[in-house]
Amino acid sequence: MSDVTTTPPPTRAAPAPDITSDSGVSSDNEGTFRIGRGSGLALGVAMVWFSLLVMIPLIAVVVTGTEGGWSAFWRAIRNEQTFAAIRLTVGSALIVTLVNVVMGTLIAWVLVRDDFVGKRVLDTLIDIPFALPTIVAGLVLLSLYGPQTPIGIDIANTRKAVLLAFLFVTLPFVVRAVQPVLEQLDREAEQAAASLGASNFTIFRRITLPALTPAIAAGAALSFARGVSEYGSLVLLSGNRPLRTEVTSVRILASIENDNRVGAAAVATVLLAISFVVIVTIDILQRRVARRG
Amino acid sequence: MSRTAPLRTKHLLALTAVAALVVTACGGDDDAADSPSAPAPTEAAGGATDATEPPAAEVNPVINLVGFAVPEAANVAIAKAWGETPAGQGIRFESSYGASGDQSRSVVDGLPADYVHFSVASDVTRLVDNGLVAEDWNAGPNGGVVSSSIVVFGVRPGNPLGIESWDDLIADGIEIVSPNPASSGAARWNALAAWGQVVEHGGTEDEANEFLTALFANVVALPNSGRDATQAFLSGTGNVFLTYENEAILARQNGEPLEYVIPDTTLLIENPGAVLIDANPKATEWLDFVLSPAGQAEFAKKGFRPIVDGADYGEVDGANDPTDPFPAIAHLQTVADDFVSWSDLSKKFFDEETGIVTQIILASGKAEG
Numbered sequence: 001m002s003d004v005t006t007t008p009p010p011t012r013a014a015p016a017p018d019i020t021s022d023s024g025v026s027s028d029n030e031g032t033f034r035i036g037r038g039s040g041l042a043l044g045v046a047m048v049w050f051s052l053l054v055m056i057p058l059i060a061v062v063v064t065g066t067e068g069g070w071s072a073f074w075r076a077i078r079n080e081q082t083f084a085a086i087r088l089t090v091g092s093a094l095i096v097t098l099v100n101v102v103m104g105t106l107i108a109w110v111l112v113r114d115d116f117v118g119k120r121v122l123d124t125l126i127d128i129p130f131a132l133p134t135i136v137a138g139l140v141l142l143s144l145y146g147p148q149t150p151i152g153i154d155i156a157n158t159r160k161a162v163l164l165a166f167l168f169v170t171l172p173f174v175v176r177a178v179q180p181v182l183e184q185l186d187r188e189a190e191q192a193a194a195s196l197g198a199s200n201f202t203i204f205r206r207i208t209l210p211a212l213t214p215a216i217a218a219g220a221a222l223s224f225a226r227g228v229s230e231y232g233s234l235v236l237l238s239g240n241r242p243l244r245t246e247v248t249s250v251r252i253l254a255s256i257e258n259d260n261r262v263g264a265a266a267v268a269t270v271l272l273a274i275s276f277v278v279i280v281t282i283d284i285l286q287r288r289v290a291r292r293g
Numbered sequence: 294m295s296r297t298a299p300l301r302t303k304h305l306l307a308l309t310a311v312a313a314l315v316v317t318a319c320g321g322d323d324d325a326a327d328s329p330s331a332p333a334p335t336e337a338a339g340g341a342t343d344a345t346e347p348p349a350a351e352v353n354p355v356i357n358l359v360g361f362a363v364p365e366a367a368n369v370a371i372a373k374a375w376g377e378t379p380a381g382q383g384i385r386f387e388s389s390y391g392a393s394g395d396q397s398r399s400v401v402d403g404l405p406a407d408y409v410h411f412s413v414a415s416d417v418t419r420l421v422d423n424g425l426v427a428e429d430w431n432a433g434p435n436g437g438v439v440s441s442s443i444v445v446f447g448v449r450p451g452n453p454l455g456i457e458s459w460d461d462l463i464a465d466g467i468e469i470v471s472p473n474p475a476s477s478g479a480a481r482w483n484a485l486a487a488w489g490q491v492v493e494h495g496g497t498e499d500e501a502n503e504f505l506t507a508l509f510a511n512v513v514a515l516p517n518s519g520r521d522a523t524q525a526f527l528s529g530t531g532n533v534f535l536t537y538e539n540e541a542i543l544a545r546q547n548g549e550p551l552e553y554v555i556p557d558t559t560l561l562i563e564n565p566g567a568v569l570i571d572a573n574p575k576a577t578e579w580l581d582f583v584l585s586p587a588g589q590a591e592f593a594k595k596g597f598r599p600i601v602d603g604a605d606y607g608e609v610d611g612a613n614d615p616t617d618p619f620p621a622i623a624h625l626q627t628v629a630d631d632f633v634s635w636s637d638l639s640k641k642f643f644d645e646e647t648g649i650v651t652q653i654i655l656a657s658g659k660a661e662g
Contacts, residue, residue: 079646081655139524147529156530157514236525239514240473243658246515253517254475257394258645259419 058272065269068262076266081242082251086267088162089248090274093227096166100223101216104174111175112182126172134169134232141165142236157239162247165234166227173226174219181215182208210290217286221279228275353573358386359400360410361393361479363519363540364440364564367595368410374591375582384575392518394478400425400569407572408579410439410564412479414628414635417565430567436629439566439583440539440597443622444486446554447526447534447541456533458556459490463507470534472522473515474643474650480519481643483535484650486560488642489626493558502649509657527551537562542596542618545611553613558624560631593618 066073076082110116111123129137143149145164146156155161185208193203231249238245248271255264360368368388375381389396389404397416400406401423409426411417414437420426431437448456456462462469472480487508491501514530516522519540526534527549541553566583568576582588589599593606598619612618632638642650 075646081658084658139528142525142528142530156528235517236521236528239525239530240476240517241513241515241658242654246658250473250476250517254473255645256398257476257478258639258643259398260645263645 061265061272062269064262065265065267067265072262073266073269076255076263077270079251081246082248082267084243085246085248085251086270086274088159088246089228089271090278092159092162092166092247093224094278096163096170096227097220097224099167100170100174101220104171104219104223105178105212105216108175108178108182112179126175129169129171134230135236137168137233138165138236141168141233146237156237157241157245159238159245161237161239162234162245165237166230169230169233170223170226173223174216177215177219177222178212181212185211213286213290217282221282224278224282225275228271352383352575354383354575355385355387356573356576356579357405357407358388358410359396359404359406359408360388360390361396361412361416361564362390363412363479363537364410364592364595364597365390366543367440367592367597370591370595371583371588374587375579378582380575380578381582384579392477392479406569407576408566408568410566412564413481414563414565415639416478417567418636420567420569425569426567427570431565435584435600436563437565437567438563438600439580440564440592441600442537442539442562442564442597443555443625444483444559444562445536445538445541446556447523447536447544447551448554449532450550450552452552452554454532456554459487459504459508459558462487462533463504463511467511467533468513468531469508469511470514470516470522470526470531471512472519472535473517475515475654477518479537480522481639481650482537482560482562485628485632485638485642486626487535488649489560489631490556490558490624492631493624493626502653505650505653506656509653510660512657515654523549538598538619539596542609542611546596555613555620555622557622558626559622561625561627563628 065076077086107126111119111126132140141161141164142156144151145153145161147154155164189207190203193207194200198206229249231247234247235250238247240246240250248267252264252267255261255267358368365388368386372381372384372386376384387405389399391399393412393416396404397409397411397419400409400420406425409417409420414431417426417430417437421428421430446456446462448454454461454467456467461467471483474480474484484505488501488505491504492498496504514522514525516525519536522534522536523540523544525531527544536553538553538555541551544551545553566580568580584601586599586601586603586605589597589601589604590606593599593604594609596609596611596618599606606618608615609618614620626632628635628638640648642648645651
């Protein structure tokens with residue numbers, strides 16, 4: 001900003017070119033300059049957008065969480081019931097993420113590499129969990145996997161209910177991340193490996209998988225984050241039983257009901273911190289796998 | 294900075310416009326995010342009331358009604374009846390319904406409200422504490438209460454387990470669904486009723502704690518609201534659910550397959566209503582109508598017990614006996630007589646760490662271990 005306000009006086013006659021030459025790095029090439037200017041704008045918009053939607057709310061949560069000092073913060077997260085809820089939520093989200101990594105990749109593989117009747121239908125239906133209001137999803141899950149189950153599976157009010165609800169809402173993430181990459185994947189490398197006598201498994205492990213790893217990791221991170229925060233689809237099915245099936249969101253609600261916003265924000269902060277660590281770990285793992293390939 | 298420096302004015306303007314747009318769009322969220330760290334009740338109150346202040350001498354035809362979810366159908370019916378009287382003619386309602394505590398907190402955070410109708414008195418007290426409702430809101434003959442009901446047991450059609458009393462609920466093999474008293478203010482009525490009936494019959498507080506512990510040992514699900522509990526029960530969870538008479542009657546009016554049992558001893562549920570300090574004056578007339586026999590008759594038709602004499606509601610569909618929908622209770626407890634006040638009992642029973650009910654719920658989780 002200061003550049004813009006200070007430069008005009010000497011260059012009033014032709015401001016644009018002069019500013020261009022001032023900005024150095026990219027001025028020697030008209031083409032690069034245009035891109036630079038465009039991406040400068042994009043960067044600005046992206047940062048404003050990101051700050052307003054993500055950074056400021058997150059900081060507000062953390063600031064509120066630590067408002068009562070470390071003791072209040074510590075007390076909130078050392079509550080036995082809250083601790084059990086965090087453990088259940090994070091543990092379930094991790095398990096579900098692992099399942100999604102395998103099943104999501106498999107489904108993406110089938111959708112891209114195989115031809116079968118109903119493929120397009122399946123391809124469309126994958127996204128339905130996104131479109132369904134979560135409370136509706138909860139009702140559907142309860143009627144299918146609750147006491148009145150028509151298919152003989154009653155997992156209502158057990159920890160399996162939490163897993164099921166997480167699986168339901170996170171299914172699309174890995175599939176949709178892997179699918180486009182798999183479609184773009186150059187198959188010549190696979191064919192070359194096959195002609196050199198590599199087994200299908202070796203080809204998948206040494207050639208296909210490394211190319212897919214970043215996409216799988218991206219899907220896994222999204223899947224984990226969504227799982228940790230899921231609430232609507234599981235509350236009816238899980239029964240909120242203390243120390244057993246109660247997820248963190250219910251504990252946060254309980255704090256809010258008691259007008260303890262600091263406690264609620266403290267629990268949310270712990271969840272944020274754990275999610276951050278997990279997502280960073282997924283990224284590190286991804287890089288190692290991709291490098292090894 | 295050096296990268297954004299060469300921006301032309303046009304681009305800067307575009308960027309500013311986008312930013313402004315975002316700021317406007319997120320305004321509501323920001324308020325919500327800011328308020329916990331720096332509660333500014335007076336500001337919020339100013340925002341809420343400015344929007345609804347009528348120009349002098351002219352009647353503002355809009356009443357902002359903020360309520361908890363359960364009485365929505367009844368409020369709509371009362372509003373319709375009021376609209377047919379001279380006082381209520383031409384008045385429109387801007388209504389917002391949701392969980393009682395959430396609604397109360399929203400009003401503190403600036404949700405426009407002229408009239409509020411909550412499940413528990415402490416949700417109105419919150420508004421009093423923030424200067425939005427007069428201190429003497431409950432000084433009238435109705436004590437601030439606008440609708441009432443009682444705690445009852447929902448059972449399967451035909452009551453196959455023969456459940457009649459509180460003691461039947463702690464028998465082996467009984468599976469109870471109750472809304473979660475930790476996360477739902479309205480659910481607290483149930484826990485109080487279960488505890489209070491022991492004391493009502495001469496039990497000590499320790500005995501009441503024991504009873505509640507036995508009861509929660511039989512609880513198989515703690516959904517987050519009364520409505521969720523109904524839903525879970527109707528989907529086959531449990532064989533008894535703790536609910537409110539009006540909720541059971543409404544479910545039966547909607548054709549749901551359930552019956553309800555009124556125990557000999559139960560707790561009178563009293564839902565408070567109040568007009569805000571700077572409200573549209575019409576809201577006071579509305580409250581008067583809600584409290585009139587005509588208003589209470591509409592509540593009764595939806596299953597709420599009328600709080601005034603002379604409400605003419607005829608037969609109430611969905612009641613066990615539609616011609617005698619609200620039978621007298623042998624031992625009816627009230628918060629004022631048996632639990633001092635909501636603020637008092639909130640601390641004693643529902644404090645996050647030390648509350649009696651909080652600890653019993655935690656213990657029930659451990660017992661299952």
